[in-house]
Amino acid sequence: MLFVGSAVLIAATVVDRREGLFLFLFLVLLFTGSAVYVRTHRPRMSATRTFTPASVSVGEPALVRTVVETRDEDIAAIASWRDEVPPVFARTPSGELPRRLPGAVRGYRALLEYELRSGSRGRYFVGPFRVRHGDPFGLVTTERRIADPQPLVVTPRVTDLSDAGLRSASGDGAQHDLSHLTTQRADELIAREYRPGDPLRRVHWRQTARRGELMVRQEEQEGDPEATLLLDTALTTKGSAAGATSSLHFERMVELTASIGIHLLDSGYAISLVESATDAVPLADGTVPFRISRFASGDSGGFLETLADAERFPVPELYDVSAGLHQVIGRTGTVMPVFAVLGRVSQLGARRLASAKVNASPAVVFLTRSLETARARDVDELTTLSDAGWRAVLADEQTSVEAAWTRVAFGDATVAARGGDHVRR
Template identity: 30%
Template structure:
């Protein structure tokens, strides 16, 4: 028995190996004793397992697998219910042992028998739970089935589907309320007049409608138009917030050589990341949720002024910059799920990735990191970013989630505070005390800047913005665009 347990199980069962052993013994006995009947028995014992092995590999039962995640996508550390429905679509009968393949971080893969006891209409349904500590995209499945012949002599394990991708998004941290929007207020709305005509009276009036109160009648406009006119109603416009998300490999400790055990794509590729970058991803998700709850429209850019998620494999719309409402926040969460550190590459200004023989574009389409030495882009915080910020100046707060930046980079970014109603900078670094000079450069430009380590509570860092007053912001006309610093 111990010897049979050591034999490979992917070919024959213990019964099959036992029959082969008996056949070999009968063949030896027939040769020694010269008995033809023993020779016939030996051939039967040897051929039957081999024929059964060929049969289970040639005859392939067909199945249909439907897999659903609830919720999908799911946040880190939150449970997701996986529902499986398996149905046989071809001829066959008998029980089949099945197993769901899972990434190692999810623990032991669940196993089950088909058909189940509660099978209805030929479809068996199963359910299990998954929880991930890491963000990313993970291949769940495929379902593997272990088939055997009617005599139970041989085994064959194969996949019956391709699996599905589970997207795990970073969970947002609840942030304390702070003064975000300056003159726009903290409620995320601002009242404006709807102007339909060039006249000063007309821009504030409209025709009387049944039910309008008489106290709103505008008598001067009524006399001029010869019809009863009332003062125009105020409407609500949505303020905007711009978030700059730095994901350059050189800005975060560890660089491209560091990879997270959880941030692994469904193709098995482990993108570069670090503890400080993971902290900044959670910060970007939390700030986005904090602002979206206050009715802000969001615009996310990278350090070069391009869409922040242009290189994220999990982004539903990689080229999108603006997001609004619950659907926009959901898109941001999905885009942050698999975002990773990138090299110094930047896309060209026409939005097409730098291409050396087509390889760079192919790598991005596959969700992999291109070589950092190919076609380096312009420096961070340059005129392209400033132009993007200037196009939406004073429409809401400006938040920068940064890593390790130099004093020169801080001086280039500092004047950007003039384009927001308020400016906040979060630096995720290993040793915050070493970046006081960088913070001072940003503060001199009008930023409220804080440096935090990967173990610092994000809510405590965000709360400091409500305590520290912002320094005066230099007018945009004083920004020296070419050098990126204030005159």
């Protein structure tokens, strides 16, 4: 508008026409009046945003419903809206606000709907929600924020896993067994190592002979049985050969962890999720802080939302991936199913994890690797764990969740022809 007025003034000066000056003054006054109107007439608007469902899996759509409301009569100049979203959602939702119908009651209410779909898990903030309005002539417009950002949780993709003989937890107390994943007898699942003060009448002679150390019977507990999931959240760095080597590698590990966890929760197990590395302040030099999250049977929502926030963190060279696992099994003192999903692991890490087998039955470890960084030494760590009694699978980025689970549940000690995937009993 000011440019047009300036052009009119220049033209009027060149041709010496007074009418041009009057037109220039009129345009300036019109623009000024429109700007004052927009500044002083701010419709009292609000917006309420909801997500359906409240959290969504990777690749699945979330329906966003936003209700825009105002009690003001003067809404003719309200033109458009937009809801800011992170780049992961590809496009910014926007559009024209519906007009109020003639004869409608006082105020204004509009329902806006759109879908969001993400190919990456995480916690993303949708918003703020903004509306654009202006003067009745459309000369001046401004944008206002009328709703704050809200988090939308995108959880990992979950694959339905075959039953594999997982025993129902109903009324079984601490009965921890996966019949297809272990050949141990039921009474062998409730034995632990001897501790000073244990009465000799509780010595488990069969397990003592089998393990070569004094073992005692452990009394069963009431309540939901427990299982533990260990997720390797180390970030591979130049000085550390641990953890996932790429974002894609880590995402496959998270998907595998999510699928196993949901399978256990749906089967009646309470689970402890151990994230092996976090950004918390370490308690001592050289140690790596870990995080333990516990979920009651059936709490799939809380479990998946926790995995949605999982990240990788740098670790030192002498990194113990199983430190958090030892704390969990040390707290309970019971034998429980343990599933470990690891990236690259050192021989030291493999030996420390192997020592947890005494309290783990079945003990299952998935050693995942990137095809670009696959090493012959991976088989050495696999052997260390399998020799300690862990049922181990070596898989890569091309191994599907279902394939990895099938191999550990029903496989044998064969080497796959493609990809070098190993399954060891």
